[in-house]
Every structure is written in C-alpha cells, then in structure tokens.
Amino acid sequence: MALGDQDSGGEARARVGVRKAYKMFVGGAFVRSESGRYTQVRDHSGAGAVENIPRASRKDGRDAVLAAAGALGGWSARAAYNRGQILYRLAEMLEARRAELAASLERGGLDAGAAEREVVSAIDRAVAYAGWADKYQSLFSSLNPVSGPHFTFTVPEPMGVVVIAAPPRPALLGLAGALLPVITAGNTCVVLASEADPRTALVFGEALATSDLPGGVVNLLTGQLAEVLPHLAAHMEVAALDLHGVDAALAKRLEEAAAASVKRVRARSLGEAEWFDDGAATSPRWIERFVEMKTIWHPVGP
Amino acid sequence: MSDKGTAAAGGDGGSPRQPSAARDTAADAAVVFGDAWRYAPAPEGRDHVKIAPRYDLFIGGAWRAPESGRYLDSISPSTEEKLCEFAEASERDVDLAVQAARAAYEKHWSRLRPLERGKYIYRIARALQEKSRELAVVESLDGGKPIKESRDVDLPLAAAHFFYYAGWADKLEHAFPGRDPRPLGVAGQVIPWNFPLLMAAWKLAPALAAGNTCVLKPAETTPLTSLLLAKIIEEADLPPGVVNVVTGAGATGAAVVGHPGVDKVAFTGSTEVGKRIQRALAGTGKRLTLELGGKAANIVFEDAPLDQAVEGIIGGIFFNQGHVCCAGSRLLVEESVHDALLLKLRERMATLRVGDPLDKNTDVGAINSRAQLEKIQELVAAGEREGAARFSVSCALPQRGYWFAPTLFTGVAQSHRIAREEIFGPVLSILTFRTPEEAIEKANNTMYGLSAGVWTSKGSKSFWVAQRLRAGVVWANTFNKLDPSSPFGGYKESGFGREGGRQGLLAYLEVD
Numbered sequence: 001m002a003l004g005d006q007d008s009g010g011e012a013r014a015r016v017g018v019r020k021a022y023k024m025f026v027g028g029a030f031v032r033s034e035s036g037r038y039t040q041v042r043d044h045s046g047a048g049a050v051e052n053i054p055r056a057s058r059k060d061g062r063d064a065v066l067a068a069a070g071a072l073g074g075w076s077a078r079a080a081y082n083r084g085q086i087l088y089r090l091a092e093m094l095e096a097r098r099a100e101l102a103a104s105l106e107r108g109g110l111d112a113g114a115a116e117r118e119v120v121s122a123i124d125r126a127v128a129y130a131g132w133a134d135k136y137q138s139l140f141s142s143l144n145p146v147s148g149p150h151f152t153f154t155v156p157e158p159m160g161v162v163v164i165a166a167p168p169r170p171a172l173l174g175l176a177g178a179l180l181p182v183i184t185a186g187n188t189c190v191v192l193a194s195e196a197d198p199r200t201a202l203v204f205g206e207a208l209a210t211s212d213l214p215g216g217v218v219n220l221l222t223g224q225l226a227e228v229l230p231h232l233a234a235h236m237e238v239a240a241l242d243l244h245g246v247d248a249a250l251a252k253r254l255e256e257a258a259a260a261s262v263k264r265v266r267a268r269s270l271g272e273a274e275w276f277d278d279g280a281a282t283s284p285r286w287i288e289r290f291v292e293m294k295t296i297w298h299p300v301g302p
Numbered sequence: 303m304s305d306k307g308t309a310a311a312g313g314d315g316g317s318p319r320q321p322s323a324a325r326d327t328a329a330d331a332a333v334v335f336g337d338a339w340r341y342a343p344a345p346e347g348r349d350h351v352k353i354a355p356r357y358d359l360f361i362g363g364a365w366r367a368p369e370s371g372r373y374l375d376s377i378s379p380s381t382e383e384k385l386c387e388f389a390e391a392s393e394r395d396v397d398l399a400v401q402a403a404r405a406a407y408e409k410h411w412s413r414l415r416p417l418e419r420g421k422y423i424y425r426i427a428r429a430l431q432e433k434s435r436e437l438a439v440v441e442s443l444d445g446g447k448p449i450k451e452s453r454d455v456d457l458p459l460a461a462a463h464f465f466y467y468a469g470w471a472d473k474l475e476h477a478f479p480g481r482d483p484r485p486l487g488v489a490g491q492v493i494p495w496n497f498p499l500l501m502a503a504w505k506l507a508p509a510l511a512a513g514n515t516c517v518l519k520p521a522e523t524t525p526l527t528s529l530l531l532a533k534i535i536e537e538a539d540l541p542p543g544v545v546n547v548v549t550g551a552g553a554t555g556a557a558v559v560g561h562p563g564v565d566k567v568a569f570t571g572s573t574e575v576g577k578r579i580q581r582a583l584a585g586t587g588k589r590l591t592l593e594l595g596g597k598a599a600n601i602v603f604e605d606a607p608l609d610q611a612v613e614g615i616i617g618g619i620f621f622n623q624g625h626v627c628c629a630g631s632r633l634l635v636e637e638s639v640h641d642a643l644l645l646k647l648r649e650r651m652a653t654l655r656v657g658d659p660l661d662k663n664t665d666v667g668a669i670n671s672r673a674q675l676e677k678i679q680e681l682v683a684a685g686e687r688e689g690a691a692r693f694s695v696s697c698a699l700p701q702r703g704y705w706f707a708p709t710l711f712t713g714v715a716q717s718h719r720i721a722r723e724e725i726f727g728p729v730l731s732i733l734t735f736r737t738p739e740e741a742i743e744k745a746n747n748t749m750y751g752l753s754a755g756v757w758t759s760k761g762s763k764s765f766w767v768a769q770r771l772r773a774g775v776v777w778a779n780t781f782n783k784l785d786p787s788s789p790f791g792g793y794k795e796s797g798f799g800r801e802g803g804r805q806g807l808l809a810y811l812e813v814d
Contacts, residue, residue: 146783253584255583295775
C-alpha cells in the first residue's frame with residue numbers, strides 16, 4: 001500500500017492522498033524527460049495504481065553527461081575524507097527513508113521481507129564505501145623502486161564520467177552497489193535505472209539529493225536502456241561504461257561504439273545473491289575498476 | 303639517452319632577456335662548436351653478430367616454415383640493405399601457435415611450481431644480459447636506432463623487465479592478497495617497431511610470471527630481436543609452446559587478436575589500430591589491454607632550470623628519432639622564457655649527430671621505414687602549410703636509407719595538425735602559455751593521455767601540475783624515464799591497462 005495513500009475511502013472526511021510525480025535526478029535537480037515521454041509502472045503491492053515514470057531520451061542522456069562532466073572537477077578535487085563523510089551522510093539519509101524505500105520495492109513486486117533485506121543491505125553498502133573513500137588509495141598506490149636517482153610513485157585517479165547500467169534486480173542494491181564504488185573513486189556518473197523497477201531508483205535519488213552530494217555527481221535516468229545507452233556509449237566525454245545485466249547483443253553493440261574513443265568497458269551479469277555478498281561486493285576490486293593509475297617521476301639530487 | 307654536451311657558450315641562468323647582440327654571439331659560438339668538431343667514425347663492431355639468411359616461425363618449441371611458404375624481407379632502414387628473410391605467418395600458422403600455447407598452458411605452465419616458473423624467466427633475463435651486445439647491434443641494424451640507445455636503454459631495460467617479473471611469479475598471492483589471483487590462459491601479444499625487444503619483454507615477462515602462455519607477433523619492420531629472443535627462450539629450455547613467435551605483417555597480427563583460442567590480447571601500437579582491435583573484440587569476452595599513441599605536453603615554466611629542461615626536451619623528442627609513444631612532442635613554454643629557451647634549443651639541436659646507427663657517437667639514427675618517413679614528411683608539410691614556422695638543423699644525411707633532420711616548429715596553434723596528431727618522428731611543436739591554468743588546459747586538450755612533462759624549480763607547482771595533467775605518466779624535471787618497477791600506460795585514447803610494477807600484473811590475472 002502506498003504511503004499515506006487513502007484515496008480509496010468513500011467517507012466524506014477521508015483524506016485524499018497526495019501522489020508523487022516521479023522525476024529523474026540530473027545535475028542536482030529533479031526533472032522530467034525533455035521529450036515529455038513516460039512509461040507506466042504498476043503498483044504490485046495491492047493498491048493497483050499505475051504511475052508515470054519519465055522515459056529518458058537521447059537528449060536527456062546528453063544533458064546528464066554534461067552535468068556529470070561539469071561536476072567532475074569539483075568532486076574529484078574534494079578531500080577523500082570529505083567524500084567519505086558525504087557517502088556516510090548518504091547512508092544516514094537512506095536509513096531515514098528505510099520505510100519509503102522498502103514500500104517502493106514492495107510496489108515493484110518484492111515481498112516485505114525481501115524488500116527490507118534489500119534496503120538494509122543498500123544502506124550498509126553505503127557505509128562500507130564511505131569507509132573506503134580515504135583508504136583504497138593506499139592499497140592501490142606504490143612507491144616504485146626504480147634504478148637511478150629518481151623518486152617515483154604511482155597513485156590512483158578518477159577515470160572521469162562513467163555510464164552505469166544498473167541491473168534489473170536487485171533494483172535498489174544493484175543501483176547502489178554499482179554507483180557507490182564509482183563515486184567513491186572520485187568519478188561522476190550517469191546511471192540508467194533498472195527497467196524492472198525504475199521507481200525505487202528515483203526514491204533513491206531523493207536520498208542522494210539530501211546527502212550533500214554535489215549536483216551532477218550522480219545523474220539518474222529512467223527509460224529504455226536499449227534506446228539511451230548506445231548514444232552514451234558513443235559520447236566522447238564518457239570515459240567508461242559499467243554494464244550490469246545488459247543482454248549480450250546490446251552489450252556487444254555498446255562495446256563496439258565505445259571503441260571509437262577507447263572507453264573502458266566493464267560488463268558483468270551478477271546473480272542476485274552476488275549483490276548481497278557483502279564481502280565480495282565491497283572488495284576494493286570494485287573501486288580499482290574505475291581508477292586510472294598515474295605514475296609520477298622526479299629526480300633526486302642535492 | 304642523450305649525451306651530456308651542452309651547447310650554451312655563455313650565460314645560462316634562465317635569464318629571459320639577454321641583449322640580442324649577446325644572443326647572436328652565443329648562437330654563433332654554438333654553431334661553430336657544433337660544426338667544428340670532427341668526429342672520427344666509431345662504429346660498433348658487427349663481426350660477432352650472426353644473422354641467418356632466413357628465419358622461420360617459433361611454434362611449440364620448434365622452428366617451422368610457414369604453411370604459405372611465404373617470406374618477407376627485413377631491411378635495414380639506415381642502408382636499405384636486406385638483412386634476412388623472415389616467415390609470414392598465415393591464419394593456419396597462428397592457429398598452430400595458439401594450439402601450442404594452449405597445450406603448454408594446460409600441460410606444463412599452469413602446473414609448474416610458481417618458483418620454477420620464475421626460474422625460467424630469470425634464465426631469460428640472464429641470457430639477455432649475456433647476449434646484450436649482439437642484440438643491441440641487431441636492434442640498431444634492424445630498426446635504425448642509435449647503438450648507444452639500444453646498448454644503454456633497450457637492452458638493459460629488457461633484461462631488467464624479465465628479472466623484475468621473474469620474482470613476482472611465486473608472489474602473486476601477496477600482490478593481491480585475499481583475491482585469489484589466477485592466470486588467464488593464452489595471451490596474444492602484438493608489439494610495435496619502435497622498441498622491438500623491449501616491447502617483447504614488456505609483454506612476455508608479466509604474462510609468463512602470471513602463469514600465462516604467449517603468442518607474440520613482432521612488427522614486420524623489426525622482427526629480428528624477437529626471433530633472437532625466441533632462440534634464447536629455446537636455449538633456456540622453457541617447455542615447448544610457452545612462448546611462440548609468429549612473424550608477419552598486419553594480417554598476421556589480426557589473426558592473433560582474432561583467434562578464438564586467445565584469452566587475452568595485449569597490443570601496443572597506434573590508436574587507430576587499437577580502436578579496430580577493441581571493436582573487433584567487442585562481445586568476445588577476451589581481456590584486452592591497449593598501449594596506444596600519445597601527444598605528450600612538455601610544460602616549461604619560467605622558473606625552470608632551463609639548461610636541464612633543454613636536455614629533457616631534446617631527449618624527450620629526439621630520443622629514438624621521436625619514434626616514442628610517450629615522446630614530448632608538444633612543448634608548452636611560458637611566454638616570458640620562450641625566446642631564451644628557443645635559442646638554447648636550436649643551439650643544442652645543432653650539436654645532435656644524425657647518421658649511422660651503429661656509430662657510437664650517433665644521437666639520432668634512421669627513420670624506421672619508408673612508410674614512416676613519408677608520414678613524417680606529410681605532417682611536416684602540413685605544419686608549414688598551416689602557418690607554423692619550421693626550423694630543421696642543417697646536417698649531412700646519408701645518401702641511402704631513411705632520414706629526417708631534427709626539426710622544430712614555432713608559432714604552433716592548438717588547431718594545427720602538428721599539435722594534434724602523433725607524428726612519431728623527430729619533430730617538436732612549440733606552443734606558449736601565460737598562466738599555469740592555461741598550460742594545464744592546453745596540455746589536456748588532446749584525445750591522448752599517455753605522458754606529460756613539467757619543468758619548474760618550485761616543488762609545490764610541479765605536483766600541482768602533475769595532479770592536473772590527464773596522463774598516465776608524468777615526468778617532473780625529467781623525461782622519458784622508464785623502469786620495470788614503474789607502471790606505464792595511458793589515459794583516454796592512449797589506451798588502458800598498465801605495464802610495469804605490481805599493477806602491470808593485473809593485465810594478466812583474474813582477481814576475485
């Protein structure tokens with residue numbers, strides 16, 4: 001049952017519920033698709049309502065990349081400690097929205113127990129990555145013992161704008177689990193939400209909006225992956241693609257388009273259980289996939 | 303990589319505004335200095351070097367004639383003499399090589415105790431050291447690079463690379479703790495002609511240490527040292543098929559990367575070919591690393607130690623005739639020191655000795671091939687057409703072979719082709735800037751991101767700049783330094799993956 005929705009009552013004093021217009025989250029603002037298009041999503045929890053979700057266009061994708069590219073300099077330059085605090089703040093905001101997120105997952109077809117389990121896992125994942133923000137650097141970096149009088153070291157840096165296709169399921173944990181390592185590493189991203197349950201991604205966006213995350217670091221789009229992703233895969237300002245559960249034919253097309261600007265492409269289809277495996281899903285390997293290693297040399301001399 | 307001679311006949315100190323009379327005197331003195339020295343020929347002997355008239359393919363531990371029966375000529379670019387013939391591997395030959403690599407992976411290499419694997423790789427390193435003189439001569443004959451570079455850079459680094467990675471073979475668990483590192487299987491490796499043996503080392507050493515077996519395809523203009531390396535591998539008694547060398551041209555390389563039995567592809571070469579490979583591999587699930595082109599910015603601030611910077615700039619662009627993916631081909635100079643730096647650069651360029659790669663005094667050798675020479679000529683012509691001012695040193699070039707005099711362009715705009723495209727030759731494009739922000743902006747205004755340089759006496763500024771350069775390797779107050787323990791690789795369209803260091807193992811391992 002939708003939160004506070006009492007519009008089925010026939011009594012005169014029954015309150016009419018206020019429904020939410022779901023919007024995508026781009027550049028820190030909640031927006032409809034510039035195309036004016038929508039898709040309808042059913043409420044599986046019993047209330048029977050049908051809700052309208054924006055259907056992103058190619059132009060929405062381009063706007064989102066612009067927002068992500070604009071946010072990159074500021075986000076990547078922040079102190080790692082500060083990024084960690086913002087991610088922790090995200091966990092706080094998610095915790096405060098536990099009921100709403102769980103209700104949304106139920107409306108997307110999960111039973112109450114599964115919904116609750118997924119929400120707490122997503123919150124805990126944010127806590128785990130908040131802790132990574134100022135630690136992965138010391139695991140990946142190295143002081144290189146070169147022959148000769150040089151001080152040489154290698155450090156991780158963000159890749160840039162990453163386009164993420166969130167897995168269909170788990171819609172919330174998959175979304176959070178995919179984007180957290182990307183932004184923890186200082187990247188910004190454009191995320192295509194699960195087509196199976198896009199509504200929950202937009203509720204998640206409301207938590208992002210209140211967690212001190214600068215606008216444009218995460219841009220959430222809803223719509224048809226096969227329609228929007230090919231344009232993003234060919235976009236010259238996108239550095240990497242992170243594809244989860246994208247069907248093989250589409251993934252191949254995207255990889256081919258990505259080659260035009262030598263994008264880094266990661267494509268995986270994890271089983272649902274793997275998303276819930278905290279140990280594996282918070283391995284630093286997830287962050288390592290979205291950093292560039294930079295080696296710096298300097299002579300040593302009196 | 304460049305000799306120590308400094309040209310400046312008077313006053314350094316980076317004084318930006320010398321009176322023009324003093325400048326002319328200094329310039330004249332330097333030119334006289336450059337021309338006045340008589341260098342007696344000092345050729346490296348080649349009597350100890352044996353090049354066979356014909357080389358076959360090294361597949362499954364044996365030398366096999368190509369199925370097609372076809373051979374290509376290997377030409378010395380400095381004399382155009384035919385050095386030998388080498389086999390052109392067809393798809394069928396590549397298939398045999400991949401099968402041999404697969405069998406070796408399953409029967410031998412993956413079952414071997416890791417320390418034993420390492421010991422084989424140590425053997426290769428040692429043999430390279432023992433044969434380094436011979437290999438250096440062959441490298442210079444086959445590719446045209448000066449003997450002092452092949453002797454002092456290519457060979458020592460190639461041996462060091464094997465030595466370094468040999469030691470990782472039994473320590474992979476410690477390299478990626480808790481992440482169960484596993485080899486990928488058969489690696490198909492396609493390498494370029496600019497550092498033929500060194501690139502073979504960069505590819506083979508980490509792949510073998512990580513437990514993979516290899517099919518290596520050297521470039522068609524420089525196959526010889528890879529074939530001599532195969533001989534070393536044979537003599538080191540590596541299990542047959544662990545390393546296979548298939549020579550040929552582009553079609554052979556395409557057969558290697560396209561073979562369904564290859565689990566991992568590693569390519570070093572042009573961005574254009576790299577993109578084609580990435581596209582061809584889409585959807586195959588093969589692992590891929592690419593080390594592609596570059597257009598490195600070398601940024602000189604007014605507070606830089608100018609004489610050191612000049613040496614770095616010269617080495618940065620004229621090392622190996624500029625056939626270097628990380629060459630400092632775009633010089634960004636702070637406006638206030640542009641004239642002073644340019645004067646010093648021209649003086650220094652006048653002292654470069656261009657000629658016989660086997661002469662120990664040679665600084666700049668032959669252009670690797672006729673095709674490359676034509677590409678350089680075409681881009682230089684474009685630079686002149688687009689309005690940049692050209693300066694080439696006047697030096698006597700040999701009658702035969704492929705040569706290009708060290709050249710720089712001033713007045714280069716960011717839109718010029720010589721500022722955007724990789725020339726891969728001894729041609730420097732000079733641009734100017736006024737603020738550090740402008741320098742960063744211009745340096746990053748390229749599709750490439752392999753390397754960059756920054757010259758300043760201010761420590762905080764060098765790190766500030768290094769942090770903002772979108773490039774995989776940044777040299778501060780130095781340039782073109784390489785080491786097996788130091789990861790190397792690009793951002794953006796310069797490719798992905800790293801070679802060297804612990805990070806270089808990741809290209810050849812599956813981890814958690």
